Amino acid sequence: MTILSVRIAGLFVTMLVGLSMVVAVAQPPQGRGPGGMRGPGGPGGPPGRGSASGAKNAQEFAAKWLTMDEDKDGKLSKAELKDTRLVKLFESADSNSDQVLEVAEMNALFESTSKARGADGPRGPRESDGGPRDGGPGGRNRRPPPGRE
Amino acid sequence: MTMIPINVLRHRRSFLTAASAFSASLYTSRGAFADLLQSPSVTEGPFYPDRLPLDVDNDLIVLSDSLTPAVGTITHLTGKVLNTRGEPLKGLTVEIWQCDANEVYLNTRDSVPKEKQRDVHFQGFGRFETNSAGEYRFRTIKPVPYPGRPAPHIHFKIKRGDRELLTTQMMIRGFAGNQQDGIFMNTGDAIDRELLLVDFLPMKESKVGELTANFDIVLGRTPEDRD
Numbered sequence: 001m002t003i004l005s006v007r008i009a010g011l012f013v014t015m016l017v018g019l020s021m022v023v024a025v026a027q028p029p030q031g032r033g034p035g036g037m038r039g040p041g042g043p044g045g046p047p048g049r050g051s052a053s054g055a056k057n058a059q060e061f062a063a064k065w066l067t068m069d070e071d072k073d074g075k076l077s078k079a080e081l082k083d084t085r086l087v088k089l090f091e092s093a094d095s096n097s098d099q100v101l102e103v104a105e106m107n108a109l110f111e112s113t114s115k116a117r118g119a120d121g122p123r124g125p126r127e128s129d130g131g132p133r134d135g136g137p138g139g140r141n142r143r144p145p146p147g148r149e
Numbered sequence: 150m151t152m153i154p155i156n157v158l159r160h161r162r163s164f165l166t167a168a169s170a171f172s173a174s175l176y177t178s179r180g181a182f183a184d185l186l187q188s189p190s191v192t193e194g195p196f197y198p199d200r201l202p203l204d205v206d207n208d209l210i211v212l213s214d215s216l217t218p219a220v221g222t223i224t225h226l227t228g229k230v231l232n233t234r235g236e237p238l239k240g241l242t243v244e245i246w247q248c249d250a251n252e253v254y255l256n257t258r259d260s261v262p263k264e265k266q267r268d269v270h271f272q273g274f275g276r277f278e279t280n281s282a283g284e285y286r287f288r289t290i291k292p293v294p295y296p297g298r299p300a301p302h303i304h305f306k307i308k309r310g311d312r313e314l315l316t317t318q319m320m321i322r323g324f325a326g327n328q329q330d331g332i333f334m335n336t337g338d339a340i341d342r343e344l345l346l347v348d349f350l351p352m353k354e355s356k357v358g359e360l361t362a363n364f365d366i367v368l369g370r371t372p373e374d375r376d
Contacts, residue, residue, distance in 0.1 A: 054189070054337025061338055067183045082184040082235065085365060089343040113339035 061110040062103050076101040183233040185367045189341035191318040192332060194304060196254035198246060198274045209245075209272035209289040219271035221250035221290025225352060228364040229283040230307060237283025238368060241314070244306040245287055246274040252295035291349055291360055292321070299326030300333045307366060319364045322346040 055061035070080045078099040081090055093109040094101055204213040211218055226245070230238045248254045253263045255273030277285045292301035300320045307315040320327055327333050327346075336342050344367075352359040 054341050061340070064186065064338075064340055067181060067186070070182065083186055083367075085344055086186070086340065089339065109339055113342075 055110065058107040058110040062106040065101060065106050075103065076106075184235045185231060185233050186340060186344065187233060187369045188315060188317055188344050188366045189337045190316055191336055191345065193306070193316045194318075194332075196246070196248070196256040196259050197304070197306075198255045199257055202255060202272060202274060204272055205274060205276045206272075207275050207277040207285075207287045209275045209287060212270060212272055215270055217270045219249065219290055220268045221271070221293070222358065222360055224289055224291045224349065224360040224362050226287040226289055226303070226362045226364065228285055228366060230279050230285065230366045230368065231283055232368055232370075237279070237281065239279050239281045239283060240309070241279045241283075242306075242308040242310075243277050243279060243285040243366075244274070244308065245289065245303050247289065247292050247303045248295060249273060250290055250293055252293060291362075294324075294326050298330060298332070300324060300330030301326070302332075305364075305366065307368065314368055315366065317366070318345060319347050319362075320345050322348050 055064055065076050066074070068080055068083065069076050076090075078090065078094075081087065089109075090101055093105050095105055095108065202212075206213075209219065210223055230241050230243065232238060246255065248259075249268035249271035251263075251266050251268050253260055253267035255271075260267050271290065275287050275289065277287060279285050289303070292303050294301045301324060302318040302320045305315070305317050305319065306313060307317075318332070320330075320333055323346075333342060333345065336345065347362045347364045349360045349362045352361050
């Protein structure tokens with residue numbers, strides 16, 4: 001009785017351990033955000049940080065600049081900026097013209113550009129472009145004749 | 150012309166290769182290093198051609214069998230498709246589409262009601278495959294604003310085969326209507342919007358007022374890059 005129950009208990013423990021391992025293996029790999037699990041079906045969907053949605057706050061905005069911070073000193077120098085598309089924006093944000101974009105300057109740029117969006121009133125109807133995209137209800141072919149895109 | 154200096158990036162290639170191998174499974178982490186930031190996606194809009202024209206080459210000014218050029222300011226549009234390490238992505242299909250100088254798209258939902266308005270000589274859509282340097286090239290017209298879209302724009306789709314990697318739009322830097330354009334102003338943050346803006350500059354050797362425009366596009370990791 002005792003030996004049998006020990007054996008059964010042991011078997012049970014073994015099964016539990018095995019099951020937990022299977023469950024562990026079945027988990028998605030750690031370190032992949034939702035973007036990492038996005039399959040090939042996501043046109044325009046950048047894996048990881050979705051640049052289309054933009055930074056939600058000043059911290060995220062600064063973090064975006066700092067992905068180019070090669071020496072990891074917490075600021076972005078002009079020499080580190082290899083993306084020539086961003087030179088003009090860098091210069092406009094570099095308020096003390098020291099060729100270095102510090103977090104305070106990144107924050108100031110985020111604040112000024114976020115406010116501008118709210119004040120100008122370009123938020124009106126996103127014309128017919130704002131309607132559902134492909135696959136949505138009333139998608140591409142069922143949409144009423146558009147005014148303008 | 151503002152070409153991204155690939156050569157400048159080369160000295161860090163070995164470091165980056167090692168770093169990318171190390172971080173292959175952690176590529177979504179925010180701390181990941183990048184030379185170039187990803188181009189933002191922007192809505193496709195309702196007027197991707199529903200019937201492709203017979204001529205889909207990279208010259209949108211002249212239709213294959215026509216002698217009459219399109220109306221509009223001729224623009225030589227060039228650029229590169231790169232990854233965030235600044236490496237060229239070859240063999241990708243770049244598609245562009247835009248309305249003609251009379252504000253009509255090559256889509257029957259727009260072109261049929263405006264049959265008399267449209268410029269029948271404008272191709273409205275074009276395709277080009279990036280070369281080994283990631284470069285593409287089109288001859289088209291400078292985009293025009295129209296009611297509902299105060300920001301003149303050209304639509305882009307980047308594909309690998311049939312698979313869409315990015316849908317976006319480019320706009321004219323300094324055009325006043327951009328600030329009133331819902332699509333532009335609702336795109337991401339200040340960096341994202343900056344990445345959509347393109348200088349339209351006089352073409353030096355042109356005597357008829359042609360323009361040049363350079364629009365580099367940076368893609369994030371795609372499944373093929375994960376190896």
